[in-house]
Amino acid sequence: MLKIITAVIGRDLKLAMRRQADIVSAMFFFVIVVSLFPLGIGPEPDLLRKLAPGVLWVAALLATMLSLPRLFADDHRDGTLEQLALAPHPLGLVVTGKVIAHWLVSGLPLALIAPVLGIQFDLSSEALVVLTGAILLGTPALSGIGAIGAALTLGLRGGGVLLSLLVLPLYIPVLIFGAGAVDATVSGLGGEGHLSLLAALTFASLGFAPWASAAALKIALE
Amino acid sequence: MLEADNLECVRGERRLFAGLDFKLEGGELLNLQGRNGAGKTSLLRMLIGLLPPEAGEIRWKGKSIKAQGDDYRADLCYLGHLNAIKEELTPLENLLAAAHLADEALSEDDAIDALEQVGLAGREDLACKYLSQGQKRRVALARLVKEKRPLWILDEPFVALDVAAVDWLAGIISGHLQRGGMAVMTTHQQVNIPAGTVRELRLG
Numbered sequence: 001m002l003k004i005i006t007a008v009i010g011r012d013l014k015l016a017m018r019r020q021a022d023i024v025s026a027m028f029f030f031v032i033v034v035s036l037f038p039l040g041i042g043p044e045p046d047l048l049r050k051l052a053p054g055v056l057w058v059a060a061l062l063a064t065m066l067s068l069p070r071l072f073a074d075d076h077r078d079g080t081l082e083q084l085a086l087a088p089h090p091l092g093l094v095v096t097g098k099v100i101a102h103w104l105v106s107g108l109p110l111a112l113i114a115p116v117l118g119i120q121f122d123l124s125s126e127a128l129v130v131l132t133g134a135i136l137l138g139t140p141a142l143s144g145i146g147a148i149g150a151a152l153t154l155g156l157r158g159g160g161v162l163l164s165l166l167v168l169p170l171y172i173p174v175l176i177f178g179a180g181a182v183d184a185t186v187s188g189l190g191g192e193g194h195l196s197l198l199a200a201l202t203f204a205s206l207g208f209a210p211w212a213s214a215a216a217l218k219i220a221l222e
Numbered sequence: 223m224l225e226a227d228n229l230e231c232v233r234g235e236r237r238l239f240a241g242l243d244f245k246l247e248g249g250e251l252l253n254l255q256g257r258n259g260a261g262k263t264s265l266l267r268m269l270i271g272l273l274p275p276e277a278g279e280i281r282w283k284g285k286s287i288k289a290q291g292d293d294y295r296a297d298l299c300y301l302g303h304l305n306a307i308k309e310e311l312t313p314l315e316n317l318l319a320a321a322h323l324a325d326e327a328l329s330e331d332d333a334i335d336a337l338e339q340v341g342l343a344g345r346e347d348l349a350c351k352y353l354s355q356g357q358k359r360r361v362a363l364a365r366l367v368k369e370k371r372p373l374w375i376l377d378e379p380f381v382a383l384d385v386a387a388v389d390w391l392a393g394i395i396s397g398h399l400q401r402g403g404m405a406v407m408t409t410h411q412q413v414n415i416p417a418g419t420v421r422e423l424r425l426g
Contacts, residue, residue, distance in 0.1 A: 004323070004325070007319075007322045007323050010322075011319045011322075011323070014311065014315070014319075015308060015310055015311070018310035018311070018349075077304075078304060078305065078306060078307065078309070079302050079303075079305060079306035080306045080307075080308065082272065082300070082302055082304070082306065083300070083306045083320065083323065084323060086270060086271075086272075086295050086298065086300055086324075087295065087323050087324055087325065088292045088293070088295040088296035088324065088325050089292060089325070090292070094323075221272050222267075222272060222273050222274070
């Protein structure tokens with residue numbers, strides 16, 4: 001079971017390394033969107049501190065969305081998705097591998113760069129640690145939920161827009177608890193409760209989303 | 223071994239075929255014939271389990287393929303009209319990744335040997351996007367060289383191949399049949415498969 005997951009992760013990471021432009025452009029999108037806010041709002045530390053969690057999280061959601069349409073579309077176009085579906089393993093495991101690989105190239109880099117961007121918003125070091133932790137914990141849920149949307153819109157014309165409409169509402173809980181964790185830390189309440197809920201969302205979506213996506217992919221392959 | 227029982231296929235509003243039966247034993251090749259749109263590819267997709275038949279059942283070793291799931295897929299090798307190769311990867315990486323995902327043991331030497339056989343010697347380490355259409359097809363076909371799974375389903379395997387490659391592929395399929403394997407394929411070309419029993423099935 002672990003073998004197929006690692007095989008898929010290995011393949012997808014190798015492909016991502018050959019196409020680094022995709023990873024880098026999502027990262028730059030995140031950096032630029034986040035940086036526009038302090039520039040637009042002006043140097044008011046109190047206001048910026050208040051805005052920071054929401055801005056960083058919304059930017060992270062959008063940056064994750066950028067790479068979602070290609071999650072299955074490339075494999076679908078060149079026929080490798082059929083071969084993956086014909087592998088002698090449940091398709092849900094294959095999708096689990098793809099979701100993890102997607103997180104490694106989209107969510108993880110965001111978490112690593114987020115503390116640097118947080119400095120622009122004058123966040124305290126404690127809040128920066130919670131921010132990084134929240135993004136680390138929450139982005140796997142984004143990849144998982146996103147995979148369902150990507151599978152449902154596979155092969156549709158203009159699927160990208162539909163994908164955002166489907167997936168962004170489902171991202172709301174992650175956004176609320178992710179931004180809430182940082183907010184609570186800034187206001188001195190402590191973000192542990194929010195972080196545990198984020199972790200719960202991530203585990204639930206990683207357990208459930210691959211199988212839902214697999215069911216949608218089977219329909220797309222008929 | 224592979225049996226189809228009273229299969230019916232409906233695509234959209236059209237019924238492509240109904241009441242289709244056949245039986246395929248080890249060493250036999252089923253060559254599907256029919257005009258474009260007769261349902262050849264649909265039948266192949268039913269046989270690999272991706273398209274559920276409207277009615278009827280497909281059995282492998284006496285048991286329904288739907289009930290067998292992973293066990294059936296472990297016996298099955300499918301080559302579609304898409305090559306299923308990644309443009310960014312080299313032919314060697316493609317071959318190894320495909321074997322890895324299908325849970326097959328394929329050593330690097332075997333993979334290089336297979337690529338040499340399909341005439342891609344010296345191009346093992348060139349990303350597939352730099353290969354021609356025919357060469358990409360050969361990368362996809364290289365999978366068959368070391369393929370030990372008993373049932374091959376091949377959708378238009380001879381398309382985009384030159385004359386020498388057509389003969390080579392016919393030889394590979396014969397070898398498979400001689401080892402007691404089974405194959406189902408579609409083709410519009412006249413191809414001479416030297417060994418095994420070739421049976422024809424006309425759709426539409």
